[in-house]
Amino acid sequence: MRAAPTILHLDMDAFYASAEQAAKPSLRGKPVVVGGLGMRGVVATASYEARRLGVHSAMPMAQARRLAPNAAYLVPRFALYRTVSDQVMELLGRLSPLVEPLSLDEAFVDLEAGGVADDSASARLVGEQLRTVIRAVTGLSGSVGLAGSKMLAKIASEEAKPDGLLLIEPGTERELLAPMSVRILPGVGPATGDHLRRAGMTVVSHLAEAGEAELVRLLGKAHGVALHRMAQGYDDRPVVAERDAKSVSVEDTFDVDLHDRVRVRAEVERLAARCVQRLRGAGRSGRTVVLKVRRYDFSTLTRSETLRGPTDDPTVVREAAARLLEAVDTTGGVRLLGVGVTGLADFTQEDLFAQAAHAEQAAHAEHAAEDPEGTDAVPDEREGPAGEATGAESRKSEETPASRRWPAGHDVRHDVHGHGWVQGSGVGRVTVRFEEPWTPPGRVRTFRVDDPALQPADPLPLVRDGEDYSSWPASLPKSLSGPGPGEGDESRP
Secondary structure (H helix, E strand, O other), X not given: OOOOOOEEEEEEOOHHHHHHHHHOHHHOOOOEXXXXXXXXXXXXXXXXXXXXXXXXXXXXXXXXXXXXXXXEEEOOOHHHHHHHHHHHHHHHHHHOOOEEEEEOOEEEEEHHHHOOOOOHHHHHHHHHHHHHHHHHHHOOOEEEEEEOOHHHHHHHHHHHXXXXXXXEOOOOHHHHHOOOEHHHOOOOOHHHHHHHHHOOOOEHHHHHHHOHHHHHHHHOHHHHHHHHHXXXXXXXXXXXOOOOOOEEEEEEEEEEEEOOHHHHHHHHHHHHHHHHHXXXXXXXXXXXXXXXXXXXXXXXXXEEEEEEEEEOOHHHHHHHHHHHHHOOOOOOOEEEEEEEEEEEEOOOOOOHHHHHHHHHHHHHHHHHHHOOOOOOOOOHHHEOOOOOEOOOOOOOOOOOHHHOOOOOOOEEEEOOOEEEEEEEXXXXXXXXXXXXXXXXXXXXXXXXXXXXXXXXXXXXXXXXXXXXXXXXXXXXXXXXXXXXXXXXXXXXX
C-alpha cells in the first residue's frame, strides 16, 4: 500500500454505447443497446438511458428488447472502438511508462512512476486534467479513481461513475470498504458471493471480522488469505505495463443449432483460420490447440492437443482442431464453437510443416476408413479468399452488391446524400439516417439493398478540428482542469 493515492484507474463510461451516441446525433439522450442482434445475442454495453430501464451488459438481447422496446439496437463497430481506445491509451502513456490496459476502455496508470504525482493534490490535478483532455480528444467521458492500490483505485472509479472522479485517501480504506458488498472485491463472483452469503457474510466488514482462519476454512488457503487481506484494504499488486497474453481464441454462437456434421466441421475450420490470423497479428505462435463446443443442452466440452512445438501455421491448427472435433459427440445440435491456441511463444517450430503434412495424411486416412463415400469431407472449393471455410451453405461473394449485409448502426456513404448509418434492413430494403458526429440529427431515407449508389464506409472521427493537446500534460493550464469538488469529483473519507 502506498502513502499517496498515485495509482489511477480510468474506466470509460458505457464505452460502446457512448461512442455510438457521440457518432449519431439523433441517438443522444436516448436508450442505446450495443451487442449481438440475433436470437441468441447478448448485450455488450447499454447506455445509461437504457440502464435506467433495466438493461445491462451480458443480458440476453431478447430480454433487453422486452425491457426497452423503443431503444436503438446496434451491432458493434470494433474498428471505431479500437481507434478511440488507441487515442485514450496514448494519452495515458504520456502520464507514465507504467500503463496496464485491462480492456479497450479500462486501464491502470502508475502516476508516481511517471513523475507526475506524489501526493493527493497532484494526483487529483492529473486526474481532472485527464478527464478534460479525453473528452476534448475523443468526445467521450471517463471516470477516474485514485488510491494507494489497484483494488481501491478500481473501486473508486466504479463509485465515481458516470463522468466523475473519486480519490480515496490512504488510511481510510477499511472505513470505506466496511459497508460495501463482498462482491466489490476482486475474485468474488456470483458463486463465491453466494457461498459467503450462506455463511452470513454479505458485506466487507463481515470478512474482516471473521478472520483469516475462517475464510481459509470456507474458501481454501490461497483464496481465503487473499480475501482477508483485501477486506482490510491491503493490495500490493504493482501496475504492470506489459501483461503477457496466455492464449488467443475466437468463438461464434449460432442463431440456430448446427446439426449437419459437415457444417460443424466447416465452421471449426473457419474459426481456426480466424484464430491463426489473430495469432499472427500479435506476432505469436502457440503449442496447444483447444476446441470448445457448447451443445444444444448448454453443456460445454473442451478438448486440447499439444503439438511438438509452437506454430502459427494455419494448416497445423486447422487439422488439429478437426481431429479434436472427431472426439466430440455433436448429436442433438451445436450452439457455440470456439478454437484457441495456448502455450504462446515468440517463435515457430519449423519442422511442424512436416507435422502438418503428416497430420493431413492421417486425417484423410481416418476419414476414408470411417466414411468411404467421402460425405464427411469438406471440398477444397469451399475455402474462402482468406482460407476460411464457407461451410455447407456457401456464402456469396462480397463483390456482389445483392449479397452485401447492412448491420444496424454501421457506416455507409451515398453518392448523393453523403455519410450515414444503417437504421435497419430487411425485405430487400435498407433504411439509412444521414448525419455526422458534428451535424444536427439527419434525415432518414430508404434504398434497395443493392443500390449501387450506397456503399459501406469507414467510421468518422468523433471529434473534428479539436484543440491541440500534443504537448499535454506539461502545457495544460489549470483553468482546463475539469470540474472541481462538488461538480462530479469527490474525495473519501
